[in-house]
Amino acid sequence: MTALAWVTGIVYLGAATCFVVGLHQMRTPSTARRGNLISASGMAAAIVITAIVLLIGGEGDWIGWTALVGGLAVGGIFGAVRARTVKMTDVPQLISLFNAVGGGAAAAVAIADFLHRTAGIIVPLAASIPIVLDVLIGAVTLSGSLIAAGKLQGTIPGRAIQFRGARLVNLIVVGIAVVAGVLTILLPHNPALLLALLVAALAFGVLMVLPIGGADAPVVVSLLNAFTGLAVAMAGFVIGNQAMIIAGGLVGAAGTILTLQMAAAMNRSVLSILLGGFGAVAPTGPVIEGPGSANVRAVDADDVGIQLAYAQHVMFVPGYGLAAGQAQHELADLAKVLTDHGIDVKYAIHPVAGRMPGHMNVLLAEANVPYSQMLQLDDANAAFPGCDIALVVGANDVTNPAARRSGNPVSGMPILDVDQAKAVVVIKRSMSPGYAGIANDLYSDPKTGMLFADAKKGLADITAAVKQYLTT
Amino acid sequence: MTDTLFTDLAIFVLALLVGFEVIGKIPSALHTPMMSGANAIHGVVVAGAIAITAFANSPVGYVLTAIAAALAAANVVGGYVVTDRMLRMFDRPKVDAKATNSTENHS
Numbered sequence: 001m002t003a004l005a006w007v008t009g010i011v012y013l014g015a016a017t018c019f020v021v022g023l024h025q026m027r028t029p030s031t032a033r034r035g036n037l038i039s040a041s042g043m044a045a046a047i048v049i050t051a052i053v054l055l056i057g058g059e060g061d062w063i064g065w066t067a068l069v070g071g072l073a074v075g076g077i078f079g080a081v082r083a084r085t086v087k088m089t090d091v092p093q094l095i096s097l098f099n100a101v102g103g104g105a106a107a108a109v110a111i112a113d114f115l116h117r118t119a120g121i122i123v124p125l126a127a128s129i130p131i132v133l134d135v136l137i138g139a140v141t142l143s144g145s146l147i148a149a150g151k152l153q154g155t156i157p158g159r160a161i162q163f164r165g166a167r168l169v170n171l172i173v174v175g176i177a178v179v180a181g182v183l184t185i186l187l188p189h190n191p192a193l194l195l196a197l198l199v200a201a202l203a204f205g206v207l208m209v210l211p212i213g214g215a216d217a218p219v220v221v222s223l224l225n226a227f228t229g230l231a232v233a234m235a236g237f238v239i240g241n242q243a244m245i246i247a248g249g250l251v252g253a254a255g256t257i258l259t260l261q262m263a264a265a266m267n268r269s270v271l272s273i274l275l276g277g278f279g280a281v282a283p284t285g286p287v288i289e290g291p292g293s294a295n296v297r298a299v300d301a302d303d304v305g306i307q308l309a310y311a312q313h314v315m316f317v318p319g320y321g322l323a324a325g326q327a328q329h330e331l332a333d334l335a336k337v338l339t340d341h342g343i344d345v346k347y348a349i350h351p352v353a354g355r356m357p358g359h360m361n362v363l364l365a366e367a368n369v370p371y372s373q374m375l376q377l378d379d380a381n382a383a384f385p386g387c388d389i390a391l392v393v394g395a396n397d398v399t400n401p402a403a404r405r406s407g408n409p410v411s412g413m414p415i416l417d418v419d420q421a422k423a424v425v426v427i428k429r430s431m432s433p434g435y436a437g438i439a440n441d442l443y444s445d446p447k448t449g450m451l452f453a454d455a456k457k458g459l460a461d462i463t464a465a466v467k468q469y470l471t472t
Numbered sequence: 473m474t475d476t477l478f479t480d481l482a483i484f485v486l487a488l489l490v491g492f493e494v495i496g497k498i499p500s501a502l503h504t505p506m507m508s509g510a511n512a513i514h515g516v517v518v519a520g521a522i523a524i525t526a527f528a529n530s531p532v533g534y535v536l537t538a539i540a541a542a543l544a545a546a547n548v549v550g551g552y553v554v555t556d557r558m559l560r561m562f563d564r565p566k567v568d569a570k571a572t573n574s575t576e577n578h579s
Contacts (some may be wrong), residue, residue, distance in 0.1 A: 019513050019516040022551075023494045033559035036509050040552045041542075044518060047548075050519040059526035067534045069524045073540025078542075079550025086554060091504065098551050101543035102514045108540035109520035116527045126477045225511055232514045233484055237477075239523045245480055246487040253491025254510040258503060265500075351500040353541045358503030365561040374501060382490070437545050 004053060012243040018042025018367035019247055023089070023254070024441040029371045046243045075101070088366045089326050092356045095294065096149035099228045103141025110134035111194065111352045120188050127238060132171065132181045135194060136201045141227040148224065151217045152355065158214025158369050191401035204458035208274070215435040216273045219262050219357035223270065226255025227322070251470045256292050265351040267403075267413035267436075267461040269274030299449035300460065302390070304425050305465025307449075308334075311388035313344045315380070317418055321394020322364055322455050323354045330459035331393060337463055338407070346373050348380030348416050352397040381417045390421035391462075392442075394455050396434030401441045409436040424448040427458040488507070508555040515548025 001009075018038050025035025054060060060068075079098070086094045110131045123131070124341055150156035166250025177200035184193045210267060212220055218236055235241075308314060335345045347364060354360035361374055375383060384390065388453045392399055399418040403410040419442055427447060433439055442448055451458050498506050521540035528537045 015516075020490055020494060023491075023506070023509065023513075024499075026502055026509060027498050029502065029559075029562035032502060032554065033563045035550065036512075036555045037503075038561055039509060040515060040556075043513070043548060043552070046516060047518050047522070050522045052524060054526055057526070060528060063534050064528035064537055066524045067528065067538040068522060069540045071521070071538040072545040075542035075545030075547075076549040077545035079548070080553055083550040083553035083557065084547075091508070091554065091558070094550070094554060095508050098515075098547045102511070102517055102547040105540045105544035105547065108536050108543065109517065109524055111571075112524040112528065112533060112536040112540065115530075115532060128480065181535070200521050225507060225514075228514050232517045232520075233487075235517060235520045237480055237484075239520055240476065240480070241519055241523060244482055244516050244519055245484050247513050249484045249487025250491040251514045253488045253508045254495040254506070257492060257495045258507055259501075261500070267496060291545060302478075303474070308491070326480045349501065351503075354504075356507070357500055357506055358505070358507075361501040362504050362558050362561070371501070371562055376500060453563060 004056060006258070007048050008053055012241075012246075012443045013047050015042035015046035015243050016246040017203065018045075018144045019204065019250055023250065026177055030448065032355075033443075033457075036073070050231070050241075051244075053213060071466075077297065078169075084445075088363055089323055090153070090354070091357065092218055092361065093152035094147045095148040095356075096152060096224070098176075098225045099221065100145035100149065100184065102228040103138040103224070103231050105138075106228070107135050107138030107142065109235040110138065110238050111198070114189075114194055115191060115414065117189055118241075119190075122188050123185075125185065125257040128185045130206055130234040130237035131194075132184050133449060134198055134231050134238060136177060136181060137227050137234065139198050139201035139232035141224050141231055142204040143202045143223045144209040145221070146227075147206055147209040148217050148220050149213050153434055154222070154459060157211075160213045161210045166207070166211065170204070173199050173200050173203045177204060186353075195260060202234045207378065212273065213435075216268070216351075219259060219266070219268070219270065219273050221356065222259040222262055223274075224255075226252050226259060229255055236472055262352060263358050265357065267410060295444045295446075296450050297411060297446070297448065299425065299451050301453075302463035302465045304451055305450065305469055306450075307389050307423060308338060308343070308391075308427065308466050309341075309469035311343060313383075313387045314338060314346070315375075315384060315387040315390045315421060316345065316347045317390055317392040317395050318347060318349070318360055318364070319353050319393065319395020319398060320355065321396075323394070325394065325455035327393065327455035327459055328363040330456050330463070332364065332369050334459055334466065335373075335469065337466055346375050346380070346383060348375050348384070348418075349377075350395065350416055351377060351414070353395060353398065369433060377416065378413060384417045384420040387421040389423045392418055392424065392426040392428075393401075393459065394427070396440055397436045399442050400436070400438070400441065401445075402438065410414040419445055419448075422447070425451060427451045427453055427455055427462075429454055490565065502562075503556055505558045510553060512551025512555055515544060515551050518544040518548050520544070551574060 022039025229251025
């Protein structure tokens with residue numbers, strides 16, 4: 001080993017340590033930011049040493065260097081601007097976009113390495129297998145993540161998009177990818193085969209994500225995050241870069257765990273979400289009307305204001321509707337009015353509240369809600385019986401007591417026991433069912449009052465009403 | 473199987489195991505920033521973009537270098553910046569929370 005190789009190896013090892021320590025520090029909010037900075041400094045060191053090695057070796061010509069530096073500048077500026085300007089509600093699609101570009105970059109690295117090899121000679125298995133896997137996974141991630149980002153952003157319809165013969169098309173595309181991949185590994189170097197693999201993988205990414213409903217899109221984003229990690233690890237095998245192998249493996253594991261946890265919190269299996277995308281999805285059945293949608297008690301903001309003003313313990317239950325309506329600031333305003341008058345306010349946060357796991361916590365943190373007021377599922381459920389009033393804003397299926405019974409789509413799903421609170425108010429625009437397509441028993445509970453309003457407006461009205469009763 | 477490949481495979485598998493171990497302990501409240509942080513980490517593919525510059529000597533090679541560099545840079549820079557933005561919000565001092573908790577009665 002040369003001295004330079006030693007230094008590189010040590011720096012890569014240090015970078016890998018930074019990645020692990022950085023992720024480890026994300027366990028608590030007080031150390032999380034430092035963790036991210038540690039991870040970033042490891043990254044900077046790994047990138048700089050890679051460039052130094054290349055410079056010292058005098059490799060690459062001036063056009064290549066110009067392409068590299070130009071590309072880095074364009075991409076870096078684009079990434080920084082998007083990251084600085086993105087609204088917190090839009091973070092899930094930005095993460096998806098970064099997955100796409102990461103996967104695309106990994107695929108480009110493998111393609112460049114492949115093309116560099118001599119035509120007509122068999123590529124050794126140690127290189128050809130990771131090249132094929134990298135191009136396959138990277139390309140699927142690139143196109144699939146772009147579609148997922150589009151669905152989250154709303155530029156592509158969020159509903160499951162299906163067409164006649166989708167299954168056949170899927171089979172053909174997968175067939176082409178498999179054949180092209182295997183032939184690339186077995187036959188002498190042939191760029192046409194790799195191109196076929198690339199195109200088929202890109203098409204498959206689109207076909208895989210298009211039929212997946214918008215509500216499942218976050219699970220897919222997480223899965224594609226794992227894919228990007230694996231693609232980057234494969235690229236590491238291709239060019240023999242251990243920093244990429246380690247980082248890719250870490251991210252692959254992270255994405256996999258998160259995907260499983262997310263699917264469990266939604267009462268779905270990852271397989272059923274994905275297979276749903278392969279043409280086997282059940283047509284959304286007719287909306288099952290609840291036993292008593294006629295028994296629903298409507299209330300107005302003034303009623304809710306009185307209830308809140310005379311409560312001692314209040315629990316807010318924010319959900320997807322709050323995120324979609326960007327009403328987190330209005331909710332925090334209401335909480336401030338209440339806490340200023342000595343009323344205890346907590347937030348019950350379901351693991352998948354918002355548009356991806358933990359997203360609600362980010363939105364509330366943005367609205368200055370203290371971390372200590374955000375209760376996770378178990379803590380929240382322990383606290384509900386002691387609550388005078390639970391205010392549900394934009395959460396539906398995750399509050400449905402029907403989950404405790406068997407024989408319906410939400411059976412067994414981990415829910416927030418909102419019905420255990422002494423009184424419940426739900427802010428909702430209409431009685432329309434949530435993603436599971438069933439009526440929410442909570443709404444017909446005698447102690448529940450329904451405030452039919454848009455989240456933002458409903459909360460503002462309640463805050464105004466509460467102020468009336470509290471300032472006197 | 474060469475020694476290098478075996479070493480690389482061992483490293484890869486161990487990295488996966490470390491990933492499972494570390495991530496499993498992160499509370500769901502921090503899952504979004506964690507995913508975003510992990511997202512930034514796969515931006516290490518920038519190293520790959522730099523590496524392929526070494527043998528880029530044709531128009532296709534240059535284009536691939538530029539594409540890989542641009543995509544990877546967007547990933548790594550954007551990923552870390554947006555994660556930091558989120559975590560900065562969690563890290564803010566929450567002074568008024570403590571102040572209001574001590575107030576006992578209302579109206």
